[in-house]
Amino acid sequence: MCLTLRKRKTKSGKKYKKKIYPEPSYKDLKTEDFIKECICCQNCKQIFNLGSNEIKIHCAGCDKFYHCGIAGQCVGDKCNLPTMLGSKHRLSWCIHCVPDIKKNKEKKDGLGECICYECI
Numbered sequence: 001m002c003l004t005l006r007k008r009k010t011k012s013g014k015k016y017k018k019k020i021y022p023e024p025s026y027k028d029l030k031t032e033d034f035i036k037e038c039i040c041c042q043n044c045k046q047i048f049n050l051g052s053n054e055i056k057i058h059c060a061g062c063d064k065f066y067h068c069g070i071a072g073q074c075v076g077d078k079c080n081l082p083t084m085l086g087s088k089h090r091l092s093w094c095i096h097c098v099p100d101i102k103k104n105k106e107k108k109d110g111l112g113e114c115i116c117y118e119c120i
Contacts, residue, residue: 041065056070061116076120
């Protein structure tokens with residue numbers, strides 16, 4: 001019977017010290033740094049910076065950004081959510097995430113109404 005086998009098994013695993021990293025400082029960040037960032041429209045694949053205000057919606061179905069190919073805001077009960085201020089917020093949808101019916105055509109500038117799969 002070997003008594004050293006148990007000691008060898010327990011010592012074989014290396015133990016590392018846990019390191020604490022300092023939290024980064026966010027006081028130095030400015031709004032101009034974020035305005036220069038670019039986002040791609042997922043319909044036409046053009047790139048826009050945030051300062052241009054060309055990106056119109058963030059689709060509730062696919063979580064992508066669009067400036068064209070917008071179906072509109074859903075009028076169903078499941079997509080109307082109350083905000084903290086008490087007003088109603090309606091979710092916006094792209095033309096790829098809504099059923100292909102007459103009401104769900106592409107809207108100019110994202111203004112208009114549609115109905116999603118969840119609210120039919």
